[in-house]
Each structure stands twice: as structure tokens, then as C-alpha cells.
Amino acid sequence: MHEQVFFDDLNVGDIFNSISKTITETEIIEFGWKYDPQPFHISKPDALTSNFGGLIASGFMTAAISFRLLYQSNGFQTTSLGSYGIDELRWLKPVKPDDTLSVSMEIKDLRRSKSRPQSGIATCYFKTINQTREVVMTMESAWILKCRI
Amino acid sequence: MHEQVFFDDLNVGDIFNSISKTITETEIIEFGWKYDPQPFHISKPDALTSNFGGLIASGFMTAAISFRLLYQSNGFQTTSLGSYGIDELRWLKPVKPDDTLSVSMEIKDLRRSKSRPQSGIATCYFKTINQTREVVMTMESAWILKCRI
Numbered sequence: 001m002h003e004q005v006f007f008d009d010l011n012v013g014d015i016f017n018s019i020s021k022t023i024t025e026t027e028i029i030e031f032g033w034k035y036d037p038q039p040f041h042i043s044k045p046d047a048l049t050s051n052f053g054g055l056i057a058s059g060f061m062t063a064a065i066s067f068r069l070l071y072q073s074n075g076f077q078t079t080s081l082g083s084y085g086i087d088e089l090r091w092l093k094p095v096k097p098d099d100t101l102s103v104s105m106e107i108k109d110l111r112r113s114k115s116r117p118q119s120g121i122a123t124c125y126f127k128t129i130n131q132t133r134e135v136v137m138t139m140e141s142a143w144i145l146k147c148r149i
Numbered sequence: 150m151h152e153q154v155f156f157d158d159l160n161v162g163d164i165f166n167s168i169s170k171t172i173t174e175t176e177i178i179e180f181g182w183k184y185d186p187q188p189f190h191i192s193k194p195d196a197l198t199s200n201f202g203g204l205i206a207s208g209f210m211t212a213a214i215s216f217r218l219l220y221q222s223n224g225f226q227t228t229s230l231g232s233y234g235i236d237e238l239r240w241l242k243p244v245k246p247d248d249t250l251s252v253s254m255e256i257k258d259l260r261r262s263k264s265r266p267q268s269g270i271a272t273c274y275f276k277t278i279n280q281t282r283e284v285v286m287t288m289e290s291a292w293i294l295k296c297r298i
Contacts, residue, residue, distance in 0.1 A: 035213035037221065038229055051230060051265075059232060060213035064184035067209065072186065080187055081200060083208060086238040086288075091231075116200075139235075 002075035007120035007145040010107050018069035018103040023057055025097035031061040056094040062101070062137050063089060066128040070103045081119055081144040089139035093130070100131040108140065118147045151224035156269035156294040159256050167218035167252040172206055174246035180210040205243035211250070211286050212238060215277040219252045230268055230293040238288035242279070249280040257289065267296045 032041030036058035039046035047055040063086075071080065095101065109123035121142050128137040181190030185207035188195035196204040212235075220229065244250065258272035270291050277286040 035210070035217055037217065038231065039226075040231070058213065060209055060216065061184070063212075064207065064209035068184055068186065077188075082187065082189070082205075082240075084240055086235060089235040089238070091233055 002073075002077070004077075004079055005075040005145075006079050006148040007110070007112075007122065008148050010110055010122055010145075012107050012110060014107045016070060016074045016105045018073040018105075020100050020102040021065065021069055022098060022100045023065070023095055025055060028055055028057045028061070028095075028097055032058050036060055052094050054096060056096055057099075059089075059091045059137070062091065062095050062128065063139060065101065066103045066126055066137060066139070067141075069101065069128075070105050070126065073103075076143075076145070079146040081116075081146060083144060084142050086142075087140045089137070091137055093134050093136040095130070095136050099136075101128055101136065103128050112147070113144070116144070118149075119144055120147055121145075151222075151226070153226075153228055154224040154294075155228050155297040156259070156261075156271065157297050159259055159271055159294075161256050161259060163256045165219060165223045165254045167222040167254075169249050169251040170214065170218055171247060171249045172214070172244055174204060177204055177206045177210070177244075177246055181207050185209055201243050203245060205245055206248075208238075208240045208286070211240065211244050211277065212288060214250065215252045215275055215286060215288070216290075218250065219254050219275065222252075225292075225294070228295040230265075230295060232293060233291050235291075236289045238286070240286055242283050242285040244279070244285050248285075250277055250285065252277050261296070262293070265293070267298075268293055269296055270294075 040050040040052050041058050104127050106125045108125050112120045124143050126139045189199040189201050190207050253276050255274045257274050261269045273292050275288045
């Protein structure tokens with residue numbers, strides 16, 4: 001178990017890092033089939049003749065995996081109260097089978113909630129990189145976290 | 150098969166609608182366990198004592214299902230070239246087991262691509278509603294589509 005990270009433990013500029021995960025062809029196709037059945041997510045022949053030249057992961061999958069990697073690699077398990085949204089999500093490079101992703105997250109802004117006592121909103125900038133350190137995705141997200149006090 | 154919708158068929162202000170889908174408890178927990186294991190997405194007892202008062206769907210799941218509903222309900226299957234990002238995604242209301250979602254999408258802006266011939270970028274505003282017509286999610290997304298000409 002990681003040490004718990006509460007809202008009041010955070011400072012603007014803090015950076016959190018994640019473990020790595022290799023993306024498999026199987027999960028790309030399974031996720032695509034269930035949630036994002038564009039040809040280049042579910043069909044190897046169709047993907048081959050697409051602009052991408054091969055299978056790529058759904059961007060929704062990359063976003064969710066990026067969040068999970070960061071979440072499970074740090075002490076937010078018992079302090080997260082969810083999120084109300086995302087701004088400026090950018091899929092910069094395709095994520096392909098056998099790519100290995102890891103995530104860093106920087107705290108950009110912090111404000112104590114007025115409406116919800118003992119919670120605060122952290123503006124978080126996620127950056128997801130692959131095994132050659134190319135940035136494949138960035139997103140800014142509003143994370144609601146419990147306060148210690 | 151729907152009639153194909155190409156970039157040059159679109160006008161600003163056009164609205165597309167989707168079929169409906171009922172969200173099940175099983176898929177909320179399965180998606181959460183795989184991609185977003187926050188307690189209120191994977192554990193009924195933990196969800197009950199959370200601020201949400203019960204299980205809710207991962208916002209990443211709601212976003213992906215919203216896209217799929219709209220995509221498969223209209224003629225974008227062979228004309229979609231993917232997306233480079235999302236702006237202003239807002240999760241406005243929790244999505245709960247047995248909620249039935251449907252989506253409308255409005256074309257907000259259109260610009261022909263300079264870098265990629267025979268394609269254009271449609272700025273699309275997605276609105277996801279539940280069975281009581283509450284808006285549960287909105288997002289603006291940049292959809293790259295093939296041109297006829």
C-alpha cells in the first residue's frame with residue numbers, strides 16, 4: 001500500500017510517476033470491439049491499409065490506462081473522489097501493439113472546494129510516453145481529492 | 150448499412166443522434182476493474198459509503214460508449230480517420246447501473262485539412278443524456294473525416 005496522498009499534501013509543480021505497462025494486440029482489439037469499433041482498432045487488414053499502417057489503440061483506452069497507471073502507482077486509492085472533467089486531451093502519436101507506456105503527472109493548480117467540505121480540486125497534467133520516450137498523449141484533468149483537515 | 154457521411158457532406162449546425170443503450174452493473178464493474186479501479190467503480194459496499202451513494206460508471210467508459218453510440222448510429226464507419234483530441238469533457242451527472250444513455254452530436258466547426266489531402270476536421274459537440282433526459286456528459290472532440298472530393 002502506498003502512503004496516502006491527500007489534497008493538502010500537494011504543491012503546484014509536484015510530479016508523480018507511474019509504473020510501465022505493455023499494450024497487447026489482444027487488448028487493443030478487445031477494447032475496440034467493445035467500445036470503439038473503428039476499423040483501425042479492430043481489424044488487422046483494415047488497419048494495414050489505413051493511414052496508420054497497422055492496428056492502433058483506441059484513444060479512450062490510452063486515456064483510461066494512463067489514468068489507471070498513475071492512480072495505482074501512487075497513494076490516491078483512498079483519497080480520490082473522482083473527476084468532473086478533462087481539458088485539452090491530445091493524442092499525439094499512435095499507440096501500437098507491444099508499445100510500453102508510462103505516465104507522469106504534474107500538479108498545475110490547486111483549489112480548495114467551496115461546495116464540498118474537506119475536499120479540493122487538483123488540476124493535473126498527464127503525460128504518457130512510450131518505450132522510446134515519445135509523448136503519445138497529454139491531458140489536463142480536474143481531480144477531486146480528500147483533504148486531511 | 151448507413152449512408153456514408155463524408156466531411157464535405159457536413160454543415161455547421163448539423164445534428165446527429167444515436168440509438169440508446171442501457172448500462173449494466175456488470176459492465177460498470179468489469180470496465181472499472183480493468184481500466185479505472187476507483188472504489189466507487191468496482192465495489193458495491195465502498196460505492197454505497199462514497200459521496201455517490203452507489204456504483205457509478207467510469208467517466209472513461211461513459212466517454213467511449215458515447216462515441217460508439219454516435220459512431221455506429223450514423224454513416225461514419227468508413228469515413229472516420231480518427232481524432233487528435235478532446236476539449237472540455239464534463240461529467241455532469243453520475244451514470245448508474247440501469248441508466249439508459251443516448252447521444253446527440255452537433256457540428257460546431259469545419260475546416261479542410263492542409264496537411265492531409267482529402268480529409269477535414271470537424272469540431273463536434275457531444276451531449277449524452279440518460280432516460281430522464283438529464284445531461285450526464287458533454288465533450289467537444291476533433292473528428293478527422295474523409296472528403297468525397
